[in-house]
Amino acid sequence: MKKNNIIFIGMPAVGKSTIGVVAAKRLGMRFVDTDLLIQEQEGRLLHEIIEEAGEDGFLAIENRVNRELQVENSVIAPGGSVVYSDEAMRHFKEIGTVIYLRVSYDTIRRRIRNPRQRGVVLREGQSFQELYEERVKLFEKYADITIDEDQLSIEETIGKVLSVIKN
Numbered sequence: 001m002k003k004n005n006i007i008f009i010g011m012p013a014v015g016k017s018t019i020g021v022v023a024a025k026r027l028g029m030r031f032v033d034t035d036l037l038i039q040e041q042e043g044r045l046l047h048e049i050i051e052e053a054g055e056d057g058f059l060a061i062e063n064r065v066n067r068e069l070q071v072e073n074s075v076i077a078p079g080g081s082v083v084y085s086d087e088a089m090r091h092f093k094e095i096g097t098v099i100y101l102r103v104s105y106d107t108i109r110r111r112i113r114n115p116r117q118r119g120v121v122l123r124e125g126q127s128f129q130e131l132y133e134e135r136v137k138l139f140e141k142y143a144d145i146t147i148d149e150d151q152l153s154i155e156e157t158i159g160k161v162l163s164v165i166k167n
């Protein structure tokens with residue numbers, strides 16, 4: 001049977017972690033940030049893993065940690081790059097409802113001035129706009145529900161997320 005988890009996907013800095021923890025509290029659920037699990041299991045920071053293992057090495061670790069996650073009644077905030085991992089995403093769809101937090105390219109570009117410095121998995125020569133377009137296709141492929149947060153404040157986005165989940 002499908003477990004009652006909620007999984008947020010979306011671009012880096014869309015608010016999966018910020019909104020996820022508040023939503024969990026308001027819904028009486030647990031909160032799991034799988035970026036923190038990766039750091040704990042690896043004993044190093046995300047940007048150190050990317051520097052030392054490369055983008056593909058990081059994605060392999062991210063895939064493993066996320067696909068092995070066994071939780072119930074939890075709001076899960078993975079990193080923005082988890083959608084490159086088909087095993088992890090298929091696991092998430094089995095254990096819960098996947099919510100895509102959608103923002104426009106312009107909004108996310110304003111939030112992230114320096115993608116590499118934030119540890120975004122950008123391939124050599126790939127622009128942030130190309131990365132946005134590549135990921136949107138994957139977010140749309142895996143989403144059970146899409147919530148548009150453009151023009152909304154954090155509080156307004158949390159309100160929208162909670163009303164969608166409760167309905």
Ligand SMILES: Nc1ncnc2c1ncn2[C@@H]1O[C@H](COP(=O)(O)OP(=O)(O)OP(=O)(O)O)[C@@H](O)[C@H]1O
Pocket residue numbers: 010011012013014015016017018019035077078079080081111149152153154155157
């Ligand atoms: N409307 C909004 N909704 C969500 N976050 C917002 C909004 N406006 C501004 N922010 C800011 O954007 C940032 C979101 O960061 P957060 O770490 O939660 O993103 P994330 O989706 O978990 O990213 P990552 O994929 O890197 O883990 C926060 O600094 C937050 O204050």
Ligand SMILES: O=C(O)C1=C[C@@H](O)[C@@H](O)[C@H](O)C1
Pocket residue numbers: 011012035046047078079080081118119120121122
């Ligand atoms: O969107 C991304 O490429 C990433 C987001 C972060 O949460 C981390 O998972 C990592 O730095 C990669």
Ligand SMILES: [Mg+2]
Pocket residue numbers: 016017018033035077078079
């Ligand atoms: Mg996060």
